[in-house]
Amino acid sequence: MGCVEPVREPVVAARAPLDADSRSWVDELGLPPGERDRAVARLHAYLLRVARFELGRRRGALPPVTRRELDDLAVQAADDALVAVLRKLPTYRGASRFTTWAAKFAILEAAVKARRRAWHDRELTLEPEAWERFGAAGSASQGLEQTEQLEAIRDGIRTALTPHQREILVAAALNEVPIDVLAERLGTTRGAIYKTLHDARRNLRAHLAKMEAA
């Protein structure tokens, strides 16, 4: 288990009445360091179960890994989730059960680690020109309307996006590079990548609307 800094801030009173189990978690984890160790160990065990559950769901998407490597990944995810849960504990307001709230941290950590592991040895080619090729040749199953839409999208990617928006849109939406992987390689956050993707899509839709109106 990783070293966890004691929570210094007082636990904020819950906005919603807590169920007995959630109340027990919050009370025990809110005890002074030393007295809360058993609760912290119990929480880590729970987060580890959730991390293993998540990695089990993703095993097919991972490169070949040994059982031990997979479990190491689960332990790392549980360690990081534990730190996050204890840090965020003062913000827990009881809007959901404590275990549901805590589980999302373990799922996030395990999912991000799994995506990064899956892309670990893959070169990330931010290839802005890739958009020029998609749907270019058309296919027998591709109707005229769809072909025209793809051509309009291609035109929008070329003319309505900034170079950075184009790079992120092509990588995330066309080449399906996970946004966590993009964020890690570009030294930014998932939220920032999604914001760029969102803005690119909005510009693209506006471009299509303008084309349709013309």
Added chain:
Amino acid sequence: MSDRPIAERLLGPDEPELGCDECFEYLDRYVEAEAAGAPALGDCPACVSPQACADARACLGMRAHLQGCPACAEEYASLKALLAGS
């Protein structure tokens, strides 16, 4: 590769949507509310029509984000599956 059509992946949802951080913030209560069959989230920051969300029995801002963000959608599906199995 995803089996979603290319145009759908490129254009994304055409409704107001949450960001990834907000999605994570509300994910636990959204999944629990959804499992209980209750309208989810009364105070979503992207909400433009609480009535539309109540009618849909879903937070439309969250739903749009889950359509547009594969990573958040995977984590939503996992939390839902975890709760269903517990």
